[in-house]
Amino acid sequence: MAIERTLAIIKPDAVGRGLTGEILSRIHAAKFHIIAIKTRRLTKKEAEGFYAVHRERPFFQELTEFMSTSKAVVIVLESENAIAKWRDTMGATDPAKAASGTIRKELGASIQHNCTHGSDAAETAAFEIGYFFSGSELI
Ligand code: ATP
Ligand code: MG
Secondary structure, eight states: OOEEEEEEEEOHHHHHTTOHHHHHHHHHHTTOEEEEEEEEOOOHHHHHHHTGGGTTSTTHHHHHHHHTSSOEEEEEEEEETHHHHHHHHHOOSSGGGSOTTSHHHHHOOSSSOOSEEEOOSHHHHHHHHHHHOOGGGOO
C-alpha cells in the first residue's frame, strides 16, 4: 500500500457544534499524520470552485451556501491508503446509511450537515490540497 495524502474538512456544522476536538481525536485514533491544518471561512466563490464537480446537482446552491456560512477546519492527512481510509473513517454521505462507529453515523445530522469532507480519488486529492495549501505549507 502506498503512502497517500488526502484533504479533509471539518465542515461548518461540526465546527459550530463544537465537534472539532472530537473529530481530531478520531483522526489521531485512526493514525493519520496531520501534514497541515488551518481554520478558514470559505467565500461562496471558493466553495463553488471547490465543489465545481457538483455544479449541475440540485443541491449545489444549498451546499455552497452551507460551506461558506462560517469557519471550517481544512486538513491535509497522510497515511497508507489515506484516501480510502479517511472515507471509511467518515462513513457514507448520508449519516442514516453510514456504518456504525463512523464520524457521520455518530455525529452527522443530515445528508448535507454530515460533519466532514474527504477527497474521493488521487486526482481530486491533488486538486483539493492545492486549492487550500501552497507547496511551502506541505513540507
Ligand atoms: P464530500 O465530498 O463532502 O466528502 P461525499 O463525497 O460523501 O461528501 P458528495 O456526493 O461528493 O458526497 O456530496 C458532497 C456534499 O454535498 C455531501 O457531503 C453533502 O454535504 C452534500 N450533499 C450530497 N448529497 C446531498 C443531497 N441529496 N442533499 C443535500 N446535500 C447533499
Ligand atoms: Mg465528494
